Amino acid sequence: MFDAHLHLRDARILPYHARFVKEALEAGVTACIDCASRPEEWNVEVRCALRVATGFGLHPWHVATACPDWLEFLTGALRADPAAIVGEIGLDGIRRPLDGGAAQRAALDAQLALAARLGRPVVLHGARAWGALLRALEPWAARLPAIFLHGVSFSPDLLAHPILRRPNVWFGVGGALLSPGARTLPRLAAAIPLERLLVETDSPDLFPIGGEPLVLGQYHALLNSPANLPLILRALAKCRQMPVDELAGVTSANAEAFLAGR
Ligand SMILES: [Zn+2]
Numbered sequence: 001m002f003d004a005h006l007h008l009r010d011a012r013i014l015p016y017h018a019r020f021v022k023e024a025l026e027a028g029v030t031a032c033i034d035c036a037s038r039p040e041e042w043n044v045e046v047r048c049a050l051r052v053a054t055g056f057g058l059h060p061w062h063v064a065t066a067c068p069d070w071l072e073f074l075t076g077a078l079r080a081d082p083a084a085i086v087g088e089i090g091l092d093g094i095r096r097p098l099d100g101g102a103a104q105r106a107a108l109d110a111q112l113a114l115a116a117r118l119g120r121p122v123v124l125h126g127a128r129a130w131g132a133l134l135r136a137l138e139p140w141a142a143r144l145p146a147i148f149l150h151g152v153s154f155s156p157d158l159l160a161h162p163i164l165r166r167p168n169v170w171f172g173v174g175g176a177l178l179s180p181g182a183r184t185l186p187r188l189a190a191a192i193p194l195e196r197l198l199v200e201t202d203s204p205d206l207f208p209i210g211g212e213p214l215v216l217g218q219y220h221a222l223l224n225s226p227a228n229l230p231l232i233l234r235a236l237a238k239c240r241q242m243p244v245d246e247l248a249g250v251t252s253a254n255a256e257a258f259l260a261g262r
Contacts, residue, residue, distance in 0.1 A: 002252040003226040005200035008034040009041040023227040035088040038062040055087035086115040087123025112140040121146035145261030156191040172198040175208025
């Protein structure tokens with residue numbers, strides 16, 4: 001199984017790294033896309049038995065606190081690792097910034113331009129800001145090898161948007177699918193074209209209802225782990241009315257296709 005979105009270098013996981021990897025492997029997760037989403041994580045090496053595809057990017061939540069030369073640092077990190085992709089980057093409508101989002105948008109534009117220049121796939125965050133994210137993507141969508149909207153949570157009608165109909169766009173469904181109140185997400189998860197569908201935990205965030213916590217985090221939050229991926233896959237398989245094993249195979253192949261930009 002392929003966990004298409006997580007944060008292996010997150011400081012909350014480092015003390016439990018061995019357990020994180022062991023439980024993932026025991027659950028059958030063998031590969032992941034790891035997004036190093038702030039400058040503090042860009043020089044952290046990852047050594048583990050999982051196959052790890054690496055993303056470097058400045059997440060919208062960290063724009064306000066990033067070091068002044070972050071873009072130069074990011075450019076250097078990407079140039080030093082030709083296999084690395086760009087992410088997690090994007091726009092966020094959950095934690096409203098004081099400047100109305102201007103700095104987030106500027107950081108996103110700069111990183112989309114960088115990804116297009118270097119020819120790298122991008123992983124995007126657009127929580128409660130999907131419309132604004134699509135507007136920001138307009139000049140770049142045709143110039144990027146591959147686009148992955150992670151943690152999607154919008155109306156299935158939006159799938160008709162010209163950018164989202166492009167063949168180089170993938171969609172990641174995560175643990176929010178298990179929330180008892182989820183109404184729109186199950187419909188969206190059933191409507192995404194099968195060959196564009198990815199599955200993700202977003203560990204250590206987004207602990208899914210019914211999951212097994214890696215450990216209790218700061219302020220007693222439950223830390224998520226890729227060992228919960230089978231639970232999300234089972235819920236997704238139910239939405240799509242297809243066998244779990246088949247869906248696991250398809251979403252793994254899709255993740256490889258996204259990384260290859262085809
Ligand atoms: Zn994430």
